[in-house]
Amino acid sequence: MSFISYLINGISLGSIYAIIALGYTMVYGIAKMLNFAHGDVIMIGAFVVLNMVTLAGVNPIIAVLISMAVCTLLGMAIEKIAYKPLRNASSPLAVLITAIGVSYFLQNLALIIFGADAKSFPNLITLPSISLADGKLVITGTTIATIITCVIILLGLTFFVNKTKQGRAMKAVSEDKGAAMLMGINVNATISLTFAIGSGLAAIAGFLLCSAYPSLTPYTGAMPGIKAFTAAVFGGIGSIPGAMIGGILLGVIEILGKAYISSQVADAIVFAVLIIVLLVKPTGLFGKNIQEKV
Amino acid sequence: MKALEVKNLCISFGGLRAVQGFDLSIEKGALYGLIGPNGAGKTTVFNLLTGVYKPDEGIVKLEGKDITGLKTTAINRAGVARTFQNIRLFKDMSVLDNVKAALTDIYKYSTFAGIFRLPSYFKTEKLMNEKATEILEVFDLDKEKNILASNLPYGKQRKLEIARALATNPKLLLLDEPAAGMNPNETIELMNTIRFVRDHFDITVLLIEHDMKLVSGICEELTVLNFGEVLTKGKTSKVLNEPAVITAYLGE
Amino acid sequence: GKKEDSDNGGSGSSSDESVFKIGGIGPLTGEAAVYGVAVKNGAELAVKEINEAGGIDGVPIEFKMEDDVHDAEKSVNAYNTLKDWGMQMVMGTVTSDPCIAVQSEAANDNIFLLTPSGTAVDAIKGPNAFRVCFSDPDQGTKSAEFIADHDLGKKIAVIYDSSITYSKGIYDNFVKEAKNQGLEIVSAEAYTTDSNKDFKVQLQKAKDSNADLLFLPIYYQEASLILKQADAMGYAPKVFGCDGLDGILNFDAEGTEGVMLLTPFVANADDELTKHFVESYKSSYKETPIQFAADAYDAIYAIKAAAEDAKITPDMSASDISDKMQASMLNIEVEGLTGTIQWKEDGEPNKEPKAVIIEDGEYQSLD
Amino acid sequence: MKKKISNNMITYGMILLFYVIMQVMISTGSISSLLQGLLVPLCMYAIAAVSLNLVVGFSGELSLGQAGFMCVGAYASAFFTKLTEETLPEGPRFLIAILIGAVVAAIFGFLIGIPVLRLRGDYLAIVTLAFGEIIKNLVSVFHVGVDKSGIHFSVKDAASLNLDEEGRVLIDGPLGITGTPKNANFTIGIILLFLTVFIVLNLVNSRSGRAITAIRDNRIAAESIGLNVTKYKLMAFVISTALAGVAGVLYSHNLSTLNVKFFNYNTSILILVFVVLGGIGNVKGSIIAAILLTALPELLRELQDYRMLIYAILLIGMMLFNWAPSAIAFRERVKDKFKSNKKEAA
């Protein structure tokens, strides 16, 4: 019985990683950059929801929508100011470092605006929890909401990227920006849209993250960001289903590692599994192993 | 002994049989051509010969020694060097260093000697410079030896690739479309260079080319590939006049 | 220092000779910023009060706090910056590891150091270093004693942060003392700062071990998550914690009913001193002070008391000040927010811990 | 060729000049405590940055685990120093400690490098990051003590080491190692930095270095000319980790506390920031960037709460200025104008 309950724990933790990883992988897949500031956009999103609800007394759903709008604009602004000028830089690492700069910036901005102390995040998800086996197994409303949201986003993104014109434009841009322009694709707008979507998702992720673990500081996004990055790589970075599966697996491994091996070295276990998976499958679970044609 | 002997080479990609039952046998010191329509499998043959792909079937022998299925690195050590259809230079290195990189395992000193600048470093580096310069002179690249490879004009980049391949001291040199992107004058110059290299360095050359002026100008024998299979082979003049080759490849 | 005037509690624009320069060091940015900021606020409040009341024997205090991002190396940088500023005494550092590094520098330079909240044993290794808070071993030992004395439970489960000195330090000593007190540790599960969100596994194990009491030698942010997750699991153990739990009521009172903690400071205590402090803190900083702020407040008053006892003057060298202060620290008794404190030779404070229990969202004395 | 040599000379000269200026300032007492305290860390960061540049710049692999190797070097050497604190004289002891730090880090680099270097790009990055975190996580559960009966070891707590009366705990879990003597000083730091630069520059300009850069530029072509990709990649990686270990030694022998917390991915990333900001493959740039970005937050202290915010903005600004193609074009134009002006003036 405890195994199943651990499994459920793992899935609920993993679903949080998954939802963050989806945003990560979306941006990576198109813009081919590791947006290290993604975790911090999540944090900003959560602060927006918190302040809307507690200070302005806004309805939670509207608060989340406002937060999505704020994050979308923030994401687009970051892209325009900090990333776009480096798009044609001679090394892709340049924009990675700038993303780190943006991450520091957002953390310290939040520190000044919202203060250093942890804020308790209100419980805004009113979905009832499910009790199984005479209450021995409980799936909380937040977990259910997270998983449902995750699946919706997964399906939505998959449809969007594969079936819409904008989605196809994204694929083209991700491969060769010059050639994409020659197809008549507005590359700037497409990348901007990618960041808009990724950051909008970050707002949702921030809300769900803080609903599940209701403690919010300017640094709340950092570690989940890294874990989600790990999850995205685990699933094959750039792959949308990979991010979801990677996230959930990561959560499950973390919980089972804690439960059955050692809670002190749970982090090491997670990373060790990641390494083993990558050694066996160098491009992650769902990553395409593309051989360069010689 | 033949320079190269290939028997029944096969490879498929998914369902696509890219190369089927490919046989080839080249005399030492020959200048041999591999031609065929686009997508016939010529580059794939090169990739099989150099270990980039492992053949599904078949045997490759270099001067009698079986090199089938070896790694690219080992095959080069055994004596096969190549150029690429899409140029692959060490872009951020100087022209001279591109060639010296190819001399890495020919002129040796220990890494320790390199770091701490022991006498063997200076002695060997001097030899390497001389050797590399000598090769660059053949290709008329010695004046550009200190500029970055990526700053060379296209034609010279192709030549540098040949020079680099040559520096590994090969028995067999594989050239994949060496004249692509060159204008007629440059092509003529290249033909002379290839001939000179073959004679001067005492090697065997196998080349892929679509420029018939070059093929008929320097190749002694040809194999024609079509849909992954050998269409015909023989003396250049004879092959180029075969109706099958004309319909499949040459046109008119 | 011209610019500092605005934020050092109004020390006046005195020249270097006529002020005592006290340097504060702690994390004002980074993940531990909440503790550093609390210390800064508490200390500034005390400095302001003292200066308004005429300073230390008529000499005002100038206080300057530098950020160390909770990093030992940056802490030493902050210390050196303050030295360049002319610091005569250190009030810091806030967190343990940086404090170990800084106190070793300060011992070399012979500068007097009083840490409000550095709990590690080595944080006050030198003869020049003292502290206001309890040390980790103290808290671990006292917790075990208290639990045994008050018969709160025989079988104990522990959840602690194995990656931070504070929590690990208390845990280790708790385990040691528990044995002496005849307590049985039935489950001891760790977590790390890198995975401090989900505690269901640790809770499940505590639950399965049929413990009478859950001991949480951790900080309140994680404790709050633990309590909520326990609640969601339908697990309602008796909970006992240390001073790190203080602050939990301001953070989120949900699920804290019945939690007991050993803390020297209780923000809703009804003695005049606390009331006054909490009130002025709230009016200055718009939040309820946590124990770190109280420790810092006491630290400044302790410095005042010792300085007055030592009869030091601002024109003395930092080293002379240190020598005198060291001696005087052993003479003074401070009626502080965190208790009535005397100091021992080794720099440790001698004070009584208070144990409280949360009832109706308020601390109630447990004794 | 000539240009490269003179460029290297500038790098060495710069280090020497820095040393001389600092020494003069120290001996005349005109150096601030802050700057004096920063000297060893500056050397440490510079060494770490140069060592990472060997992997990122010359070998072309993205490694996010450099702090993990610094951690290994720091712990191994500090452990040795503490162990022999009473038995060995300070000078030789520190020398051996440096060697131990380098060798142990190199061993870890080798063991980790073999499986991991098969991966590419971002996948390699995440795996090195993962290894860094694993090292950090594992090291923080170690408790090691020593008494008359030898070295004791536990992953539980210090108490279960069962040391006798005289016993000392050397590594105490998350508390790490405290009280390591402060053996590192500026002169040693500069010597080690000098040595690091010497090793990296000479390696790069040698036979193996050419192979390493060739593999970076085009792996397939490198294989086609007979270069053993694994061997050379591993060589760069192991030398880099050994040097990172040396940086770790400086760290642990400069502060009296050693704790794994410092060696997390943030530090690895910070070192990467130095490398990229200074120019990938540019050793001199790595050193300058390391010094600049280490000193910057200290210089910004006056800004109080806005310090790190301004730091972030400056970092972004510098990155854009250094890397954005439009900024590069602008700089070149200005340089060009400046040159032609000078010519006209002459």
Next chain:
Amino acid sequence: MAMLKVENLDVYYGIIQALQGVSFEVNQGEVIALIGANGAGKTTTLHTLTGLIPSKKGRIVFEDQDITKIPAHKIVEMGIAHVPEGRRIFADLNVLENLKMGAYTRKDKGEIEESIEQVYKRFPRLKERQSQRAGTLSGGEQQMLAMGRALMSKPKMIVMDEPSMGLSPIFVNEIFDIIQEVSAAGTTVLLVEQNAKKALSIANRAYVLETGKIVLSGDADDLLNDDSIKKAYLGE
């Protein structure tokens, strides 16, 4: 009335000047060849034309509209298609998807299928390989795809950068036939070629580029018989 008018173009890469005062004209329905040695600036000219790189000076007018500062994707919408040097096909997409990308700007959804069939008719090999990942096509196959993809936008004018590079002799002829067909169907063609002889033989007029400057221009037939051209570019 010229369909495309290029006036006094100056283009720089950093501080290196790649084009100096390049001017030329293309009339509706013409086939214009642009020839020149390696590094002369042919590719640069085409890139500037379709907005991939900015010009420092000069003006480009297409159908009476100044397009000098217009972004590349809008220029495509206006009816110029570009077959870029090095093919630049989307390696990760399959052949069919690549072709569909070519029709990105088209609004007439229903007719896209038809255009695909037309391309397949011209390049039967592409039909055989329609679901192969484009990156694994042979060099020549990729060239066909690049050409087919450009045609998918139904351009008024098509600019091609060395379309015959790497093609087999029979296919070089075929490509030139196709260019003529495209031209005959009403599309204006601007052709950059290393194979000057072939290019001149199908072109109406030609311009010769040398180190960033137009040094010669005229009727293609005249140039074909020009001695200096023969020597420099035709290898005779």
